[in-house]
Amino acid sequence: MRPPKVDDYLAALEKMKKSRRDRIGVLGELGVTGIGAAAGWFAAAVIGAKVITVFGIGITVAATPIGWVIGSAALAGGAAYGIAGLVRGGGKYDTLKELSIRELEQRIEQLSRASKRSLGREPKMKNLISSLQLLVANGRLSQDETTDLLAAVEKGHVTINVAFEQIKALAETTR
C-alpha cells in the first residue's frame, strides 16, 4: 500500500469530521432494531447474505445457496457479538472516530513539522552530499558508508551537524 500523502490525511480528516453520528447506533437509540436475539439472528442470516452482494459481491459462493456463507458468518459472529451489542455500540464507535480524528490531526502536525525541518536543512543536506561525494572520489569513504550515513541523517539517528563534524575530521586526517 502506498503511504498516504499529507493531502490524503487532510482529505480523510475533513471527511471524518463531516461524517454524521454512527447511524447504526442512532437506529438502536430509536428502537428500530429492538427485535430480540432470535429475530436478530434471523435478520443477520437473511440480511447479512444480501448485504454482501452489494457491498462485496464476492461473498455468495457458487456451490452454496446465496447468503449461506455470510449468513453463517453473521450467525457465528452473532454468537460472540450479538446484534443488540452492535446496535448499542454506536457511542463506542463515535468515540473511536473521535480518537481517529485526534490521531489524524497529530499525524498531520508531525508531517508538517518534519516538512518544515527538511526545508530548513535542505541547503545543509546538499553541502553534506557534496562533501561526501568528494570523500568518495578521493577514496576516503566507500559508497556504502556514504549511503548509510545519509540514511542515518534522514532518519534522524544522526544530526546533520554531527555528520559534518565527522566528515570534517576525516578530511583533515592525514593518510
Add this chain to the structure above:
Amino acid sequence: MEMTPAAANIKLTVLDSKAQTTDRLDSLVRFTNAGLPQELIHRLGELWDARQEMSGRVVHVGNIIFMEINRFIDENPNLAIGVALGAAVGALTAMIPGIGPLLAPFTMAAAVLIGALSGQDLDNEKGANGAIGQIAQDLINLARKFFELLASIFNALRTETA
C-alpha cells in the same frame, strides 16, 4: 492447499513480523478517502487490536488480516474498494473457521446498514441467477484464490492446536 504445521509456523512468523510494520491510521485514511461509510471503517478498524494464541505464541491476527486485505485491494486496482473489501471479508470468513467473530462487527454493521437496499435485488431471479450471480461467483473465486495461502497457514496451525 495442504501445509504442514512446521511450514505454516515459519510463514506465520514472517507474516506476523511484516504485519507489525503496517499502519492502522493509513488504512483508515485509505478507506475513508475511498468513500466507505465511517460506520464500517471503524468497525473494521476495531479488528486491528485482535490477537490470537497460535502455536504457543501470541499472533497479531488483526494486523495480518488488515495487511492482507490491503494487499488484495492493491492487487485488484480496478475493483471498487467496497467490493474488494466485501469479497475479502467474505472469503476470509468462509475459509478460516473461527475468524467470523473477529469480523462480526464489520459484517453485521454492513448487514444493518445496507441490507435492506440490496435484498430486493437478490430476491428477483435475475439477481440470483443472472449476470450479477456470475460476477459474484467470479469475485468470490478471485478472493478465495488470493487468500488461499493465508487460510492454509491458519488452518494448519489451528488443526495442530486442536
